C-alpha cells in the first residue's frame with residue numbers, strides 16, 4: 001500500500017500537539033515517584049512498562065502523590081504495545097478512593113523511540129482530563145519524560161496537549177502547595 | 181448498590197466518585213445512573229445506544245462481558261459496579277515504515 005505523506009497528515013498521523021497558549025497545563029510529581037516511573041521503564045526494557053498516577057486535580061494542574069506499577073498484559077507484543085488489565089484498574093481505583101486520592105493519569109515507556117505520543121496512543125486513550133506520561137528509554141537508559149493531557153470533551157474531539165512536568169523534591173512541598 | 185465513577189466522568193455525575201442506586205440488574209443500574217445524571221449518557225454510549233467499546237464494566241471483581249447473563253445479571257444492594265475505561269497504547273512501527281517507503 002502506498003500512502004502519501006500528505007494523506008498521513010490528513011489522517012492526523014505524525015502531527016504533534018501545540019502547547020496550549022490559553023492555559024498553563026502542568027503535571028507536578030514528587031522526585032521519588034518521578035524516578036520510580038523512569039526506573040520502571042529501564043527495568044522492563046526492551047518492553048514497555050505501564051502504571052497509574054494517583055493524586056489530585058486542581059484546574060490545570062495535576063499533582064501526583066503516588067504511582068502504582070502495573071503489569072503489561074500485551075505479552076504478544078510487549079516491545080511496542082501496552083495494556084493494563086481492567087481488573088487491576090478496578091483495584092487501583094478502589095484503593096485510590098480509600099486513600100482520598102484519584103487517578104490523575106497513567107505512564108508508559110517507549111523503548112528506543114521518542115517520548116512523544118503515537119497515533120495508537122491517542123486512539124486508545126480514553127481518560128479525558130488525565131495525564132499520559134511517556135518516558136523514552138534508549139538502550140536501557142531512561143532519557144526524556146514528557147506528559148500529555150488528554151483534552152477535549154468527547155471521544156470524537158479528544159486530543160493530546162503538551163504539559164509541563166514539574167518535579168518537586170519532597171512530598172511535603174507538593175502536598176502543601178496543592179492545598180493552597 | 182454503589183457505582184464507581186472513573187475520574188473523567190465525575191464532572192458529569194455531580195463531581196461524585198460513587199453513586200448509590202437501587203437496581204435489579206446491571207443494565208437497570210446503568211439506566212438509573214444515566215437518568216439521574218443524563219450528561220453521562222453520551223460519554224458511555226454511542227449514538228446508536230451501544231455501550232462504547234472501551235468502557236469496561238466490573239460487577240464486584242467480575243467483567244460483566246464474561247458473566248453468563250451479561251448486563252441482565254441480577255444485582256443486590258451491597259454490590260459494586262465499577263466503570264473503567266481501558267488503558268492501552270503503542271508505538272506505531274507501521275508509521276515509520278510507511279513514511280520511509282513513500283514514493284511518488
Ligand SMILES: [Zn+2]
Nearest residue numbers: 121269270271
Ligand atoms: Zn506510547
